[in-house]
Amino acid sequence: MEDSYRHKGMRKQLVKEIAAKGIRDERILKAMLKLPRHFFFDEIFVTHAYEDKAFPIGEGQTISQPYTVAFQTELLEIQSGDKILEIGTGSGYQASILLELGAEVHTIEYNRVLHDRTRQFLPQLGYRPHFYHGDGSKGLPQQAPYDGIIVTAGAPSLPEDLVRQLKVGGKLVIPVGNNKSQVMYKLTKVAPNKISKKTFKNFSFVPLRGEKGWK
Ligand code: SAM
Known part of the structure; x- marks a missing residue:
């Protein structure tokens, strides 16, 4: 697939x-300007790649809306070298944005087909996060603690394990709600046993599965 002037023009828009x-x-806008989102799309939807919308990527899952990707990323306040856990690798687009910001990215995906596909595809674009297959609703304790955790699927409640896996000063960005609509939460671990919590507007994500997600 090529990245033509037409694609670059649509990306700018x-x-x-x-x-x-x-x-x-x-930094986020620059990363989005650079990243050819159409490379992450299924052939049948490729003409829609530069619409500000979520689209199917197979397996009943989606690539998130670009605005949502930018919004969640902004809440993480990433500094170069930060260790970030992404829960829900999906297409790998969000992970690539995090890498563009200079983060060390660990990304976990529940769906084996998507995990295998993205693990093979993303390095071809030059993006090399650490890939894991498994249930991210419990986080990824073997690599903890993290400067930031971003959950890209809707959770039924705030998973305690994720808060535990943050460094002091670390941030957890997670949509929490029912299966139609979720409120975006930003939790900051201000001290070992103290959390500050901010809520933002509503979004609509595919469900977070697994032990601490939706059954
Ligand atoms: N970040 C992705 C991207 O840039 O394309 C979008 C992800 S999509 C909205 C949500 C993803 O979360 C899906 O691929 C889904 O399979 C995955 N997921 C759901 N529950 C999960 C869990 N417990 N652990 C890890 N991944 C999970």
């Missing part, structure tokens, strides 16, 4: 749209 919706972090 999309980034403008996202900035107009309130994303301020120039």
